[in-house]
Amino acid sequence: MTVVTTICGIILLVAAVLVTYRLLDGPNSLDRLVALDTLIALSMCGLAVWAAYTGDSTFVPAIVALSLMGFIGSISVPRFRVRDK
Template identity: 35%
Template structure:
Protein backbone atom coordinates (compact mmCIF):
# COMPACT_ATOMS: atom_id res chain seq x y z
CA UNK A 1 0.00 0.00 0.00
CA UNK A 2 1.51 3.28 -1.10
CA UNK A 3 1.22 6.61 0.67
CA UNK A 4 -1.34 7.86 -1.83
CA UNK A 5 -3.51 4.77 -1.33
CA UNK A 6 -3.29 5.19 2.44
CA UNK A 7 -4.28 8.86 2.20
CA UNK A 8 -7.14 8.10 -0.18
CA UNK A 9 -8.60 5.00 1.45
CA UNK A 10 -7.90 5.54 5.16
CA UNK A 11 -7.22 9.17 6.02
CA UNK A 12 -9.82 10.90 3.82
CA UNK A 13 -12.72 8.67 4.97
CA UNK A 14 -11.64 9.17 8.59
CA UNK A 15 -11.60 12.94 8.06
CA UNK A 16 -15.02 12.78 6.40
CA UNK A 17 -16.57 10.81 9.24
CA UNK A 18 -15.02 13.09 11.84
CA UNK A 19 -16.35 16.12 9.94
CA UNK A 20 -19.88 14.74 10.10
CA UNK A 21 -19.61 13.98 13.82
CA UNK A 22 -18.15 17.38 14.69
CA UNK A 23 -20.71 19.16 12.52
CA UNK A 24 -23.43 17.36 14.47
CA UNK A 25 -21.88 18.67 17.71
CA UNK A 26 -21.71 22.14 16.16
CA UNK A 27 -25.42 22.11 15.35
CA UNK A 28 -26.73 20.35 18.48
CA UNK A 29 -24.17 21.65 21.02
CA UNK A 30 -25.87 22.38 24.35
CA UNK A 31 -24.09 25.69 24.90
CA UNK A 32 -22.04 28.25 23.03
CA UNK A 33 -18.68 27.00 24.25
CA UNK A 34 -19.33 23.56 22.75
CA UNK A 35 -20.11 25.21 19.45
CA UNK A 36 -16.89 27.26 19.55
CA UNK A 37 -14.81 24.16 20.22
CA UNK A 38 -16.63 22.31 17.43
CA UNK A 39 -15.99 25.18 15.02
CA UNK A 40 -12.30 25.17 15.91
CA UNK A 41 -12.20 21.42 15.33
CA UNK A 42 -14.00 21.78 11.99
CA UNK A 43 -11.38 24.26 10.88
CA UNK A 44 -8.62 21.90 12.03
CA UNK A 45 -10.18 19.08 10.03
CA UNK A 46 -10.35 21.42 7.05
CA UNK A 47 -6.65 22.18 7.46
CA UNK A 48 -5.90 18.45 7.56
CA UNK A 49 -7.97 17.93 4.40
CA UNK A 50 -6.11 20.72 2.62
CA UNK A 51 -2.81 19.20 3.71
CA UNK A 52 -3.77 15.75 2.42
CA UNK A 53 -4.89 17.27 -0.88
CA UNK A 54 -1.58 19.13 -1.08
CA UNK A 55 0.33 15.89 -0.65
CA UNK A 56 -1.77 14.01 -3.20
CA UNK A 57 -1.64 16.78 -5.80
CA UNK A 58 2.07 17.44 -5.13
CA UNK A 59 1.42 21.18 -4.90
CA UNK A 60 2.98 23.01 -1.95
CA UNK A 61 0.93 26.16 -2.54
CA UNK A 62 -1.99 24.64 -0.67
CA UNK A 63 0.14 24.43 2.47
CA UNK A 64 0.29 28.24 2.51
CA UNK A 65 -3.49 28.31 2.42
CA UNK A 66 -3.62 25.85 5.33
CA UNK A 67 -1.22 27.98 7.39
CA UNK A 68 -3.27 31.13 6.78
CA UNK A 69 -6.47 29.30 7.71
CA UNK A 70 -4.82 28.05 10.92
CA UNK A 71 -3.76 31.58 11.83
CA UNK A 72 -7.24 32.98 11.22
CA UNK A 73 -8.82 30.17 13.26
CA UNK A 74 -6.44 30.76 16.15
CA UNK A 75 -7.06 34.50 16.18
CA UNK A 76 -10.81 33.94 16.03
CA UNK A 77 -10.71 31.58 18.99
CA UNK A 78 -8.59 33.99 21.03
CA UNK A 79 -10.93 36.87 20.20
CA UNK A 80 -13.99 34.86 21.19
CA UNK A 81 -12.34 33.77 24.45
CA UNK A 82 -11.53 37.40 25.23
CA UNK A 83 -15.15 38.36 24.52
CA UNK A 84 -16.50 35.62 26.83
CA UNK A 85 -14.10 36.65 29.59
CA UNK A 86 -15.17 40.31 29.38
CA UNK A 87 -18.83 39.29 29.28
CA UNK A 88 -18.47 37.22 32.46
CA UNK A 89 -16.62 40.04 34.22
CA UNK A 90 -19.44 42.49 33.52
CA UNK A 91 -22.12 40.16 34.91
Protein backbone atom coordinates (compact mmCIF):
# COMPACT_ATOMS: atom_id res chain seq x y z
CA MET A 1 0.00 0.00 0.00
CA THR A 2 2.89 2.37 0.67
CA VAL A 3 4.20 1.92 -2.87
CA VAL A 4 0.80 2.68 -4.38
CA THR A 5 0.29 5.83 -2.33
CA THR A 6 3.83 7.00 -3.12
CA ILE A 7 3.27 6.51 -6.84
CA CYS A 8 -0.08 8.31 -6.62
CA GLY A 9 1.52 11.19 -4.76
CA ILE A 10 4.29 11.54 -7.32
CA ILE A 11 1.81 11.48 -10.22
CA LEU A 12 -0.36 14.10 -8.49
CA LEU A 13 2.70 16.26 -7.84
CA VAL A 14 3.79 16.13 -11.49
CA ALA A 15 0.26 16.94 -12.61
CA ALA A 16 0.12 19.88 -10.20
CA VAL A 17 3.39 21.28 -11.57
CA LEU A 18 2.10 21.04 -15.14
CA VAL A 19 -1.23 22.62 -14.22
CA THR A 20 0.55 25.42 -12.34
CA TYR A 21 2.51 26.21 -15.50
CA ARG A 22 -0.79 26.44 -17.41
CA LEU A 23 -2.23 28.62 -14.66
CA LEU A 24 0.65 31.09 -14.83
CA ASP A 25 1.15 31.04 -18.61
CA GLY A 26 -2.40 30.53 -19.88
CA PRO A 27 -3.21 32.38 -23.09
CA ASN A 28 -6.57 33.63 -21.79
CA SER A 29 -8.62 33.76 -18.62
CA LEU A 30 -10.71 30.68 -19.40
CA ASP A 31 -7.58 28.55 -19.65
CA ARG A 32 -6.52 29.90 -16.28
CA LEU A 33 -9.95 29.10 -14.85
CA VAL A 34 -9.77 25.50 -16.06
CA ALA A 35 -6.25 25.21 -14.65
CA LEU A 36 -7.42 26.54 -11.29
CA ASP A 37 -10.31 24.05 -11.20
CA THR A 38 -7.91 21.27 -12.07
CA LEU A 39 -5.51 22.37 -9.34
CA ILE A 40 -8.35 22.29 -6.82
CA ALA A 41 -9.31 18.79 -8.02
CA LEU A 42 -5.68 17.67 -7.68
CA SER A 43 -5.59 19.07 -4.16
CA MET A 44 -8.72 17.10 -3.31
CA CYS A 45 -7.17 13.94 -4.74
CA GLY A 46 -3.98 14.58 -2.79
CA LEU A 47 -5.92 14.93 0.44
CA ALA A 48 -7.84 11.74 -0.36
CA VAL A 49 -4.60 9.83 -0.99
CA TRP A 50 -3.15 11.15 2.27
CA ALA A 51 -6.34 10.21 4.15
CA ALA A 52 -6.18 6.70 2.68
CA TYR A 53 -2.50 6.40 3.58
CA THR A 54 -2.94 7.50 7.18
CA GLY A 55 -6.38 5.98 7.70
CA ASP A 56 -7.56 9.27 9.16
CA SER A 57 -11.03 10.47 8.17
CA THR A 58 -10.68 14.01 9.51
CA PHE A 59 -9.63 15.19 6.02
CA VAL A 60 -13.11 14.55 4.60
CA PRO A 61 -14.51 17.99 5.60
CA ALA A 62 -11.52 19.65 3.92
CA ILE A 63 -12.20 17.67 0.74
CA VAL A 64 -15.85 18.72 0.84
CA ALA A 65 -14.90 22.36 1.42
CA LEU A 66 -12.48 22.28 -1.52
CA SER A 67 -15.14 20.77 -3.76
CA LEU A 68 -17.62 23.49 -2.80
CA MET A 69 -15.00 26.17 -3.40
CA GLY A 70 -14.22 24.73 -6.83
CA PHE A 71 -17.89 24.56 -7.74
CA ILE A 72 -18.64 28.11 -6.64
CA GLY A 73 -15.56 29.38 -8.46
CA SER A 74 -16.50 27.54 -11.64
CA ILE A 75 -19.96 29.04 -11.58
CA SER A 76 -19.20 32.61 -10.52
CA VAL A 77 -16.09 33.46 -12.55
CA PRO A 78 -17.55 32.89 -16.04
CA ARG A 79 -20.61 34.90 -15.13
CA PHE A 80 -18.59 38.05 -14.48
CA ARG A 81 -15.84 37.40 -17.01
CA VAL A 82 -14.73 40.23 -19.27
CA ARG A 83 -13.52 39.29 -22.75
CA ASP A 84 -9.77 39.05 -23.27
CA LYS A 85 -8.11 41.38 -25.73
